[in-house]
Amino acid sequence: MNTSCRNALLCLVCAGLLGACATKGDMETLQNQAYRDRQESRKTIQRLEEDLAKSQEALRDDIQKSTSPVQARQANTWAELEALRVQVAKQQEKLETLTMKFGALTSAQGEGPSLADTVRDVQNIKVALQSQFGLELDSAAPAPANAEAAPALADKAQAATKADSTKSKPAEQPKAEDKTNTADALFAKATTAFKAKKYEVARQYYSEFATAFPKHANTSQAVFWVGECAYNLQDYGKAVLAYQRVIEKYPKSTKYKPAVLKQGMAFFKIGQDKAGRVVLQDLIDRYPKDPESISAKKFLKEHK
Template sequence: MRLQRILPFLVVAFFGCATTEDISYLHHRINKLEERVAKTDRRVSETVTEAQKEVGSEVQKVRTDLASLDADIRALKEQVRTLQASLEENWELLRKLSKRLEELEQKKVAKEEKPEETPPPSAVLPPPTAPALAPIPSPPAPEGEKEEYQQAYETFRNGDYSRAMALFQDFLKKYPKSKLADNAQYWIGECYYMRGEYEKAILEYEKVIQLYPRADKVPSALLKQGFAFLQLGDKVDAKLIFKKVVKDYPTTPQAEIARKKLRALP
């Protein structure tokens, strides 16, 4: 130590006047000072070590937190990308369907403006053999309404689609707020479908979807739109419709039928 190196000089400096006891006391004081310095060095070293451990622990904790936040951010970004892709797909679907329905509306107007020629009996096509969907149980309605609705429905079941259509249309005029209104509108679409007028059927099914968006008949109307597009040879729009049925109404019987059709389509 430094104090030990200067000890000979101190001894020489004080030799003439210092006693042996003084020198011993001086050695004792020097040893005590050295012990205090050593203890101070140890305490400083221990304090630094503890501080380093604490800092290291905090740094590790910050790194762990940052890694967790980074993972959360990546997960959120992935969710945003998925939602954005789904939204874009839905917008594209709506755009295509809106365009297709607009084309059908224009064709319907053009046909209504042009007198239809009655084909010879031999040219009349037989009605499609595809069965109509089974009706979903209707909510309670007043007796008068139910009787008129049932009459129209029985007429449909008997195969008189023109008469049934007129009855369902009269029903809607008389009872526009009826709880059976969505059913009546659906069966008007079915009448057109069974007569082979698929474009008109699509437009009537669309009225169910637009006028009664929360009604039980909406999944059936969507599904039958898909079938009507298939009858028109439009597999692209048919597949879009079937996918919408599966996506929007996944647990319904109509969704199961749509899945089967999607698997069967190329």
């Protein structure tokens, strides 16, 4: 009996020990499973965060790519326009210098300039016009011999003037009416040459008009037609500069919008398509219903 009780007691103890061991093992299994689940969750969250970061980066790249062509086009156009402004400024400075010389030559100043000064000024102006505008004048650059002979001729002319001053009245100053007639005649001559498709001759006359009569009502038109002559002669670079002068100096001229249109087209002719497209689109945006804008739209459609 004692032996049976002892065996039963041992069995109960063993069963209790075995139950305790099973419970501890289950706990360890659960703990390990929970640890693995946490690790997987962390990895999943990290992967999702990485995917989100990549998506955000891709979105930023797409936005940058979509705007960078516009920024690049604006930068290129700005650089091109700045270069043109510099060139135009240089051309205008030279033109103003020529205008001052021409005005000093033609204006009435007391007894007027001496013959020697007149000869030198005329020859200097001819040389400047030849080099700047490619004008074909009758005489070439001043020769030293002629310059040396000029003072002698001037002395004789001045002596004759003094001798006659006691017998005759001073010469009358040129009237504004005569100057206007001269301007109109020169402009008409230029227009006749242009209609006859003598574009080089017309360009010379229009350039002479714009230089000699900077405040005339037709000066802006003369500058525009200088550009038109250059365009027809396929001298597109000078055409762009002439149109730019109209745009900057004569914004209220009737030739302003035509100058913008033709400048945009001239840009395409010299391979500056981006600049030309910007100029024409700006014209369309500002004057959508004007004939020049309609022509600009048609031109852009043909040059996509």
